[in-house]
Amino acid sequence: MSTILIVALPTPLRRLFEYLAGQQDPSSLQPGVRVEVPFGNQTLVGVLVDVADTSTLPADKLRPIHAVLDSAPILPPDILALCRWAADYYQHPPGEVYHAALPTQLRKTETAPPQTTFWRHTTKGKGLPEQALKRSPKQQQIHQLLLQHGRLSDADLKLFDVSRAALRALADKELICGERGEPDQQPAAPLNAELMLAETPQQLNAEQQTAVDRIRYHHYQTYLLEGATGSGKTEIYLHAIARSLQAGKQVLMLVPEIGLAPQTLNRFRNRFRVPIVQLHSHIADGERANNWRAAANGSARIVIGTRLAVFTPLPDLGLIILDEEHDLSFKQQEGLRYSARDLAVMRAYKADIPLLLGSATPSLESLQNALAGRYEHLILTKRAGSARPPRMETVDMRKEGSNGVLSARAMETIRQTLARGEQVLVFINRRGFAPSLLCRHCGWVANCTACSARLTLHSQPCHLHCHHCDLQRPVPGKCPSCNYPELNALGQGTERCEAILQQQFPQTQVLRVDQDSMRRKSAMADLGRQLEQGEPCILVGTQMLAKGHHFPKVTLAVLLDIDQGLFSGDFRGPERMGQQLIQVAGRAGRGDLPGTVLLQTYQPDHPLLQLLLREGYHAFARSLLQERMLARLPPHWAMVVIRAESKRAENAVDFLKEVLQIGRDLRRPSPEHAYLGPLPALMEKRNHRYRFQLQISNARRAELQSLLKNLVERIETIPLAQRVRWNLDIDPQDMS
Numbered sequence: 127m128s129t130i131l132i133v134a135l136p137t138p139l140r141r142l143f144e145y146l147a148g149q150q151d152p153s154s155l156q157p158g159v160r161v162e163v164p165f166g167n168q169t170l171v172g173v174l175v176d177v178a179d180t181s182t183l184p185a186d187k188l189r190p191i192h193a194v195l196d197s198a199p200i201l202p203p204d205i206l207a208l209c210r211w212a213a214d215y216y217q218h219p220p221g222e223v224y225h226a227a228l229p230t231q232l233r234k235t236e237t238a239p240p241q242t243t244f245w246r247h248t249t250k251g252k253g254l255p256e257q258a259l260k261r262s263p264k265q266q267q268i269h270q271l272l273l274q275h276g277r278l279s280d281a282d283l284k285l286f287d288v289s290r291a292a293l294r295a296l297a298d299k300e301l302i303c304g305e306r307g308e309p310d311q312q313p314a315a316p317l318n319a320e321l322m323l324a325e326t327p328q329q330l331n332a333e334q335q336t337a338v339d340r341i342r343y344h345h346y347q348t349y350l351l352e353g354a355t356g357s358g359k360t361e362i363y364l365h366a367i368a369r370s371l372q373a374g375k376q377v378l379m380l381v382p383e384i385g386l387a388p389q390t391l392n393r394f395r396n397r398f399r400v401p402i403v404q405l406h407s408h409i410a411d412g413e414r415a416n417n418w419r420a421a422a423n424g425s426a427r428i429v430i431g432t433r434l435a436v437f438t439p440l441p442d443l444g445l446i447i448l449d450e451e452h453d454l455s456f457k458q459q460e461g462l463r464y465s466a467r468d469l470a471v472m473r474a475y476k477a478d479i480p481l482l483l484g485s486a487t488p489s490l491e492s493l494q495n496a497l498a499g500r501y502e503h504l505i506l507t508k509r510a511g512s513a514r515p516p517r518m519e520t521v522d523m524r525k526e527g528s529n530g531v532l533s534a535r536a537m538e539t540i541r542q543t544l545a546r547g548e549q550v551l552v553f554i555n556r557r558g559f560a561p562s563l564l565c566r567h568c569g570w571v572a573n574c575t576a577c578s579a580r581l582t583l584h585s586q587p588c589h590l591h592c593h594h595c596d597l598q599r600p601v602p603g604k605c606p607s608c609n610y611p612e613l614n615a616l617g618q619g620t621e622r623c624e625a626i627l628q629q630q631f632p633q634t635q636v637l638r639v640d641q642d643s644m645r646r647k648s649a650m651a652d653l654g655r656q657l658e659q660g661e662p663c664i665l666v667g668t669q670m671l672a673k674g675h676h677f678p679k680v681t682l683a684v685l686l687d688i689d690q691g692l693f694s695g696d697f698r699g700p701e702r703m704g705q706q707l708i709q710v711a712g713r714a715g716r717g718d719l720p721g722t723v724l725l726q727t728y729q730p731d732h733p734l735l736q737l738l739l740r741e742g743y744h745a746f747a748r749s750l751l752q753e754r755m756l757a758r759l760p761p762h763w764a765m766v767v768i769r770a771e772s773k774r775a776e777n778a779v780d781f782l783k784e785v786l787q788i789g790r791d792l793r794r795p796s797p798e799h800a801y802l803g804p805l806p807a808l809m810e811k812r813n814h815r816y817r818f819q820l821q822i823s824n825a826r827r828a829e830l831q832s833l834l835k836n837l838v839e840r841i842e843t844i845p846l847a848q849r850v851r852w853n854l855d856i857d858p859q860d861m862s
């Protein structure tokens with residue numbers, strides 16, 4: 127009998143692989159270590175997930191592994207279990223799931239842990255009184271940290287954000303010295319309670335206090351914290367975090383993708399004097415791997431990250447918080463199409479700890495869970511401090527005169543706001559100058575040759591751009607179809623809006639915020655600083671503006687194109703429109719100044735819009751839940767979308783027809799189980815490929831899951847599966 131190793135490898139195959147242990151020391155073969163193995167004629171790094179006595183394969187088919195790369199498991203049992211669950215639930219190749227849980231750097235063969243420098247006091251430094259360096263606060267900070275901890279590595283000091291110059295200055299004075307060594311696996315000494323709070327927590331109002339008191343720290347429970355912008359959700363997070371830290375626990379804080387993390391980080395650093403690390407895509411691979419290790423060995427006490435951070439090993443995890451839980455970026459839209467929110471629920475459940483989901487505009491999924499009693503619903507109705515909710519008004523664009531972009535009323539309100547020395551935000555969810563270029567003579571439109579989409583006209587610099595495949599073209603001087611010498615920009619984008627406002631208000635700074643203008647890493651932070659100075663200005667931007675940033679001097683928000691959401695081909699369109707509208711409105715009047723929100727619409731009487739404006743998001747969302755129930759849509763029904771793409775449309779359609787047939791054989795349609803499709807996707811052609819989809823939904827999630835298991839196995843045997851790109855999206859968030 128020999129030892130068989132079950133290894134997860136990053137391949138698109140939906141299975142694990144078996145290897146022989148070879149000459150490896152059996153004690154080193156613990157699930158969770160990385161191994162290097164031969165695979166065909168390649169060498170791959172995989173994760174050892176199990177050890178067995180017998181194999182399903184004949185012994186001569188098995189090959190020994192090359193090497194064990196870690197002396198101890200780097201993925202602990204709870205993360206292995208989470209990966210297993212995710213692979214199973216999302217019907218995804220398991221190797222890719224385990225692989226995704228590792229930071230990029232650890233996906234390669236790297237064995238020796240990197241050397242680092244450890245800093246400690248010299249005898250002279252140790253003798254120095256505690257306050258001796260208080261005239262130089264940065265040196266004083268290091269002095270105190272070393273008095274407290276004895277010895278700290280470079281990585282530790284980085285966590286505390288200490289100045290390198292101060293470190294060198296202390297070394298020059300021979301007060302401290304560094305020595306090279308391997309990084310510790312030992313967590314830093316636990317900190318005592320006073321040291322954990324760098325600033326005094328804010329006084330909570332009664333509503334906030336009730337919410338904080340209802341959280342129980344020793345058991346699993348998901349809480350939905352629903353509170354309007356400015357109602358003080360963050361302060362509740364900070365209180366909950368303090369409680370967890372004081373109990374010796376680590377905290378995982380998940381935030382949406384764009385821009386939020388640095389802002390949150392600063393807020394947290396001001397409050398907690400404990401090591402805090404970030405895990406998101408703006409951090410270089412090396413630093414990310416270091417941060418990941420600090421989380422995994424327990425030295426980092428708070429981890430702030432985007433969706434992938436849900437897989438981070440945390441030995442003392444005591445609390446998970448997911449802020450802006452409705453945000454689309456928590457769902458990965460390619461590869462492993464997982465929802466970090468749903469995985470966080472599973473992780474909290476298995477770890478038996480609380481999970482806090484926060485939002486001013488909860489997703490219908492979470493709201494439904496709260497209304498059904500599966501989540502505990504914590505509601506904040508009041509704005510914290512002196513801030514008042516903004517006044518919302520519609521501008522009927524059928525009656526109002528406009529300059530093509532902004533109504534006369536909006537222009538006048540902007541002028542008055544600027545004259546009072548306040549700031550204005552104009553929200554338009556299209557970047558570029560105009561969404562299309564048109565010949566008024568023959569009707570020619572600039573279309574992308576690779577996608578069923580129009581090319582966006584940009585003015586800075588002047589070019590045509592496809593936002594779906596990135597195709598770029600110069601702007602033709604005359605109509606390519608009829609040679610008419612003039613082409614017209616049709617519709618409006620951020621650049622056009624910026625140009626019009628700059629022309630109307632030449633003395634005022636107009637700042638554009640979209641993917642194009644915010645390309646630089648620090649662009650958002652720079653913008654924040656500029657706004658804080660408080661000069662009157664106009665911000666023009668896309669939904670990037672709606673993501674939780676704090677603009678205390680903005681008192682007027684103008685929303686230009688909210689109507690699209692009401693008539694979207696995606697059943698989530700109205701939900702997203704409502705969330706966006708409330709999130710943008712929440713940017714106005716957060717300080718002591720009251721805010722005004724103007725909605726330009728051609729549909730001022732639309733019942734959903736009226737409901738949203740009169741009774742607020744909660745009533746609006748409950749009404750959408752009713753509609754979804756009648757339409758047998760999520761969250762009441764569980765749904766999967768099977769997508770297929772091919773350069774030949776008939777391949778994608780025929781493939782999905784076969785999938786449909788297999789599905790029907792396995793489970794006939796019924797009042798509880800439905801098939802829809804194959805249908806063309808909302809964008810039928812993208813990057814030269816035709817896109818079709820098949821929807822399957824069932825009133826019960828478990829039944830859909832068991833059908834999918836059988837279905838996926840059979841799909842892989844369809845010959846056409848080799849000729850199309852296909853994927854499975856469970857609980858799809860984006861139907862485009």
Ligand SMILES: [Zn+2]
Nearest residue numbers: 565568605608
């Ligand atoms: Zn023409």
Ligand SMILES: [Zn+2]
Nearest residue numbers: 558582591593
């Ligand atoms: Zn563009």
Ligand SMILES: [Zn+2]
Nearest residue numbers: 574577592595
């Ligand atoms: Zn394109």
